Amino acid sequence: MRALRSTFPEAGPRRRSAGEAALEVERLSVRLGGRELVTDVSFAARARECVALVGESGSGKTLTCRALLGSLHRIGASMTGVVRILGRDMSAASQREWQAIRGTTIGFVPQASMAGLDPVMRVGKQLSETIRLHDRQAGHRARALELLEQVEIADPASVYGSFPHQLSGGMRQRVMIALALAGRPSVLVADEPTTALDVTVERAILDLLARLCVEQDMALVLVSHDLAVVRSIADQINVMYAGTQMERGATRDVLTAARHPYTQALLAADPAAAPPGTRLSGIAGGVADASIWDATCRFVGRCPHATESCRTTGQELVQVGAGAAVRCMRWEETA
Numbered sequence: 001m002r003a004l005r006s007t008f009p010e011a012g013p014r015r016r017s018a019g020e021a022a023l024e025v026e027r028l029s030v031r032l033g034g035r036e037l038v039t040d041v042s043f044a045a046r047a048r049e050c051v052a053l054v055g056e057s058g059s060g061k062t063l064t065c066r067a068l069l070g071s072l073h074r075i076g077a078s079m080t081g082v083v084r085i086l087g088r089d090m091s092a093a094s095q096r097e098w099q100a101i102r103g104t105t106i107g108f109v110p111q112a113s114m115a116g117l118d119p120v121m122r123v124g125k126q127l128s129e130t131i132r133l134h135d136r137q138a139g140h141r142a143r144a145l146e147l148l149e150q151v152e153i154a155d156p157a158s159v160y161g162s163f164p165h166q167l168s169g170g171m172r173q174r175v176m177i178a179l180a181l182a183g184r185p186s187v188l189v190a191d192e193p194t195t196a197l198d199v200t201v202e203r204a205i206l207d208l209l210a211r212l213c214v215e216q217d218m219a220l221v222l223v224s225h226d227l228a229v230v231r232s233i234a235d236q237i238n239v240m241y242a243g244t245q246m247e248r249g250a251t252r253d254v255l256t257a258a259r260h261p262y263t264q265a266l267l268a269a270d271p272a273a274a275p276p277g278t279r280l281s282g283i284a285g286g287v288a289d290a291s292i293w294d295a296t297c298r299f300v301g302r303c304p305h306a307t308e309s310c311r312t313t314g315q316e317l318v319q320v321g322a323g324a325a326v327r328c329m330r331w332e333e334t335a
């Protein structure tokens with residue numbers, strides 16, 4: 001995103017003035033089935049900014065996305081904290097209020113799979129129906145073709161007339177992105193949008209999302225289990241672990257001067273981060289079961305720097321610089 005910012009300096013009308021966050025998440029926690037499965041997550045994203053949520057499976061990324069999209073109720077979950085979208089606090093919003101902004105103010109790109117598209121409906125019809133939901137006046141076919149062009153589909157007319165199974169995985173994901181753009185959202189949430197795609201297609205889809213974020217003046221929340229996936233396009237990285245946020249910071253800082261031992265361990269295990277020839281080290285042990293998560297450090301069982309007080313003291317997310325925060329009482333000693 002940083003490189004692209006200068007390529008498209010004046011693209012698109014601004015819907016928030018520079019510096020104002022399009023999305024703000026403050027102390028978000030999510031409960032489901034009597035358990036707190038997401039604890040104390042805070043971050044913000046401005047227009048044209050890509051904010052990544054990175055963490056292993058089960059770290060709470062998808063539940064966080066559900067909170068951003070107002071869809072926790074569908075799985076019987078609830079949230080505390082604040083989700084503010086274009087300055088409007090949505091934490092106590094009704095489903096009617098969420099419906100009014102879902103797809104228009106905030107859009108969603110799911111994982112690359114067949115599931116997001118209707119297998120028996122042509123792509124053009126699916127796009128037209130979505131466009132109609134947002135804009136009754138629009139020329140639906142023309143707008144659908146325009147959206148297919150925006151997602152860099154070379155032959156929009158042919159894809160418009162195709163069924164999903166006639167398209168490759170990468171093309172289907174481009175169609176999913178076109179569907180998400182139909183309502184001209186200010187915030188786009190993409191949950192593992194390149195999982196199941198091969199590496200070259202993954203790169204192309206990430207580049208596309210980065211370009212759209214800047215050109216269409218959106219804040220992009222990009223979710224991935226893989227630091228290597230987000231490093232080239234994220235402006236800010238939030239590292240999640242066992243349902244909570246371990247570290248937040250500008251991408252370059254997180255990658256070159258990680259403060260949390262978990263982030264340091266992730267980087268040491270990441271082939272893309274290590275200098276050539278370096279022996280990679282895995283992270284010993286596994287994630288503690290959610291039933292024993294509490295306010296003390298959840299990484300303590302795997303942390304090479306853990307002391308007795310880490311096991312007994314509650315760990316707050318501490319501000320350590322402009323936009324940077326870490327949830328580790330020993331971060332100054334271990335950084």
Ligand SMILES: Nc1ncnc2c1ncn2[C@@H]1O[C@H](COP(=O)(O)OP(=O)(O)OP(=O)(O)O)[C@@H](O)[C@H]1O
Pocket residue numbers: 032033037055056057058059060061062063064075225243290
């Ligand atoms: N519908 C559900 N019912 C019960 N538990 C759930 C449900 N959804 C998520 N969880 C639990 O909540 C925790 C966080 O899950 P979440 O799906 O948010 O993680 P994630 O980081 O997105 O993982 P993944 O990368 O595998 O999608 C996990 O312990 C998970 O088992």
